[in-house]
Amino acid sequence: xxxxxxxxxxxxxxxxPTQMAHDATKDAExxxxxxxxxxxxxxxTAAGSLAQKCxxxxxxxxxxMDDGTFRIKAGS
Numbered sequence: 018x019x020x021x022x023x024x025x026x027x028x029x030x031x032x033x034p035t036q037m038a039h040d041a042t043k044d045a046e047x048x049x050x051x052x053x054x055x056x057x058x059x060x061x062t063a064a065g066s067l068a069q070k071c072x073x074x075x076x077x078x079x080x081x082m083d084d085g086t087f088r089i090k091a092g093s
């Protein structure tokens with residue numbers, strides 16, 4: 018999902034959300050590895066970092082719709 022998001026923003030020439038999606042991919046991979054290894058402290062750290070990236074991007078580049086979905090903010 019983050020790979021597709023990264024490609025979407027890259028095609029729009031938007032470096033900041035492109036980097037956010039790239040970094041989110043790394044956090045998701047770290048989270049998966051930590052869970053697989055049973056390392057819950059690392060999993061918690063990776064999950065927190067991932068949540069920050071998701072929230073940061075959604076607050077900056079997306080707006081919530083009444084049905085709970087999101088759309089790209091005008092001008093993004």
